[in-house]
Amino acid sequence: MxxxxxxxxxxxxxxxxxxxxxxxxxxxxxxxxxxxxxxxxxxxxxxxxxxxxxxxxxxxxxxxxxxxxxxxxxxxxxxxxxxxxxxxxxxxxxxxxxxxxxxxxxxxxxxxxxxxxxxxxxxxxxxxxxxxxxxxxxxxxxxxxxxxxxxxxxxxxxxxxxxxxxxxxxxxxxxxxxxxxxxxxxxxxxxxxxxxxxxxxxxxxxxxxxxxxxxxxxxxxxxxxxxxxxxxxxxxxxxxxxxxxxxxxxxxxxxxxxxxxxxxxxxxxxxxxxxxxxxxxxxxxxxxxxxxxxxxxxxxxxxxxxxxxxxxxxxxxxxxxxxxxxxxxxxxxxxxxxxxxxxxxxxxxxxxxxxxAKRIGKVFGVRVNLDDVERSLAAHGPVAAVAGDDRLRVFLEDGDPRAVRSELAARLGTHVSGLDVRAVDRLPLLPTGKIDYRALESTA
Missing domain, CATH: 3.40.50.12780 (ANL, N-terminal domain)
Structure with missing residues (x-):
């Protein structure tokens, strides 16, 4: 080689x-x-x-x-x-x-x-x-x-x-x-x-x-x-x-x-x-x-x-x-x-x-594609979405979490109580440069 x-x-x-x-x-x-x-x-x-x-x-x-x-x-x-x-x-x-x-x-x-x-x-x-x-x-x-x-x-x-x-x-x-x-x-x-x-x-x-x-x-x-x-x-x-x-x-x-x-x-x-x-x-x-x-x-x-x-x-x-x-x-x-x-x-x-196929979450029982969620919020900068307990958790490096939460609720047609949007200094990364979703999933 x-x-x-x-x-x-x-x-x-x-x-x-x-x-x-x-x-x-x-x-x-x-x-x-x-x-x-x-x-x-x-x-x-x-x-x-x-x-x-x-x-x-x-x-x-x-x-x-x-x-x-x-x-x-x-x-x-x-x-x-x-x-x-x-x-x-x-x-x-x-x-x-x-x-x-x-x-x-x-x-x-x-x-x-x-x-x-x-x-x-x-x-x-x-x-x-x-x-x-x-x-x-x-x-x-x-x-x-x-x-x-x-x-x-x-x-x-x-x-x-x-x-x-x-x-x-x-x-x-x-x-x-x-x-x-x-x-x-x-x-x-x-x-x-x-x-x-x-x-x-x-x-x-x-x-x-x-x-x-x-x-x-x-x-x-x-x-x-x-x-x-x-x-x-x-x-x-x-x-x-x-x-x-x-x-x-x-x-x-x-x-x-x-x-x-x-x-x-x-x-x-x-x-x-x-x-x-x-x-x-x-x-x-x-x-x-x-x-x-x-x-x-x-x-x-x-x-x-x-x-x-x-x-x-x-x-x-x-x-x-x-x-x-x-x-x-x-x-x-x-x-x-x-x-x-x-x-x-x-x-x-x-x-x-x-x-x-496996990047699917649920909000109040409704299936949501997590990749679609990230794409819809890409204008706000680096973003990651994970699922848990019939809610979505979204992590942002930029942007106002309250505004993003309202925007996403309107986009998904769901109540804001099903969304947890948080600001972070930096998204956790794997050594490969990809987002470490498992680390985010473990975040209480």
């Missing part, structure tokens, strides 16, 4: 790893992992740095199923117990029971399982990612090596990525959207700028300018923040393209950022269960397809069954895993994914999303 011309650049240290050096580091990590005799996956705690990328690519090259995990994941002990990884890389602290601390060539500090028993993952299994928004007890999405490579090529083709591209990391590498930026650029011999500060910090933009980044990937909340920052692409002349996924971007923001970028905005739709992305809206169709998530990536197709979007393609997962035994299972979906998202296709096959 690594083109000979691919480069990694660490924005903080200035370290550049490319060509033979990159291949050598990956090969060394692969050799070490290949010599680990215990069965089971590799658990890779994956920070945004060169070593984290090398450990991931080394596991992939060694044909060891690798789970990319948040280094700060609170559920790690439980996941280790459930999935019995052969080795855990990028660790800090003492090894748990059944493991020993080691320092392995090409990997650095690890926890190494002491026993030789356990479940061997299916030979096609390449990548494991936690389900989006998972907290205490996440499932793992099982992705084949073929699916990872296929989606990297689909994305690279759809976005026209070539060796001149330079993409900064704006999202974690253990998040499917962030990882897809890495994979698609390495596949085509481009440069990935490993940046850890985040796009709200001045250092990020200095790195963009210093290393002449050409594109930037962001989720809807980050676009809200960019608007607040009065993002002006003229101040960053190398930056020619923006991409968006990770949730539906309000049409007003689509139009706004397309205007700022002279039309060079790619709106996309995807899920971890489809490796990363399933559709792309070509910039040339932004004007005549407002609100659309685009057309299927090459090799993919869409259908709608009872209002639910069904995607078929080579990038669909093998299935879920809830325990080590599930890792030995083969492909259970046959390339067909029922997404759980609602929408429709127009007469040209362009996809329009209307909501999430």
């Amino acid at each position: 690594i083109h000979p011309s691919a480069r990694l650049v660490d924005a903080e240290t200035g370290r550049v790893v490319a060509g033979g050096e990159l291949s050598g580091l990956v090969a060394a990590a692969a050799d070490t992992l290949g010599a680990v005799r215990a069965p089971g996956p590799v658990f890779a705690l994956t920070p945004t740095d060169v070593d984290g990328v090398v450990r991931y690519l080394g596991a992939f090259a060694a044909r060891r199923a690798v789970a990319l995990l948040d280094p700060a994941l609170p559920a790690l002990p439980g996941l280790v117990e459930r999935f019995a990884p052969a080795v855990v890389t990028g660790v800090r602290g003492a090894a748990p029971a059944g493991y020993r601390d080691a320092n392995l060539p090409g990997l650095g500090p690890v926890w190494l399982r002491t026993g030789r028993d356990g479940v061997a993952p299916h030979p096609d299994l390449g990548l494991l990612l936690t389900t989006s928004g998972s907290t205490g007890n996440p499932k793992l999405v099982r992705l084949s090596r073929a699916a990872v490579r296929a989606n990297a090529a689909q994305i690279a083709d759809s976005l026209g990525i070539d060796g001149a591209a330079v993409a900064p990391t704006t999202l974690p590498l253990f998040y499917t959207y962030g990882l897809s930026v890495l994979n698609s650029h390495l596949l085509r011999g481009a440069t990935v700028l490993l940046e850890r500060e985040g796009l709200l910090r001045a250092g990020f933009w200095r790195a963009v300018d210093t290393h002449r980044a050409t594109s930037l990937a962001a989720v809807p909340y980050q676009y809200e923040m960019l608007r607040r920052l009065r993002f002006d692409p003229a101040q960053h002349p190398s930056l020619t393209t923006l991409t968006q996924a990770g949730g539906r971007l309000h049409p007003d923001l689509v139009a706004d950022f397309a205007r700022r970028m002279g039309g060079n905005l790619y709106v996309m739709y995807g899920q971890t269960e489809a490796t990363a992305r399933m559709t792309v809206l070509p910039p040339a169709r932004l004007a005549d397809k407002p609100g659309s998530a685009g057309l299927p990536v090459p090799g993919g197709s869409l259908a709608v069954d009872g209002g639910e979007i069904v995607y078929t393609g080579p990038n669909v997962m093998m299935g879920y895993a809830e325990s080590a035994a599930d890792l030995a299972r083969g492909d259970e979906l046959g390339g067909v994914l029922r997404t759980g998202d609602l929408g429709h296709l127009d007469d040209e096959g362009f996809l329009f999303l209307t909501g999430r």
Whole structure:
């Protein structure tokens, strides 16, 4: 998956790893992992740095199923117990029971399982990612090596990525959207700028300018923040393209950022269960397809069954895993994914999303689409809606809660007593940049 011309650049240290050096580091990590005799996956705690990328690519090259995990994941002990990884890389602290601390060539500090028993993952299994928004007890999405490579090529083709591209990391590498930026650029011999500060910090933009980044990937909340920052692409002349996924971007923001970028905005739709992305809206169709998530990536197709979007393609997962035994299972979906998202296709096959099947609440017994609620209030800035106890709770970063409550009651045709609208300084976010709805649901 690594083109000979691919480069990694660490924005903080200035370290550049490319060509033979990159291949050598990956090969060394692969050799070490290949010599680990215990069965089971590799658990890779994956920070945004060169070593984290090398450990991931080394596991992939060694044909060891690798789970990319948040280094700060609170559920790690439980996941280790459930999935019995052969080795855990990028660790800090003492090894748990059944493991020993080691320092392995090409990997650095690890926890190494002491026993030789356990479940061997299916030979096609390449990548494991936690389900989006998972907290205490996440499932793992099982992705084949073929699916990872296929989606990297689909994305690279759809976005026209070539060796001149330079993409900064704006999202974690253990998040499917962030990882897809890495994979698609390495596949085509481009440069990935490993940046850890985040796009709200001045250092990020200095790195963009210093290393002449050409594109930037962001989720809807980050676009809200960019608007607040009065993002002006003229101040960053190398930056020619923006991409968006990770949730539906309000049409007003689509139009706004397309205007700022002279039309060079790619709106996309995807899920971890489809490796990363399933559709792309070509910039040339932004004007005549407002609100659309685009057309299927090459090799993919869409259908709608009872209002639910069904995607078929080579990038669909093998299935879920809830325990080590599930890792030995083969492909259970046959390339067909029922997404759980609602929408429709127009007469040209362009996809329009209307909501999430499970994002439904009730107000006095009446079903309400929470995504529709958020879209209706988007003019007030960042907003999130959750359900609970036959009421809706709405959280605002901007706007007057009393006025918004009255506006929403009129829009829904319900009494204000069924709505709880609150002002917050900042909506809670997952490491992926998405809104942490579970944290809001737990708010009394």
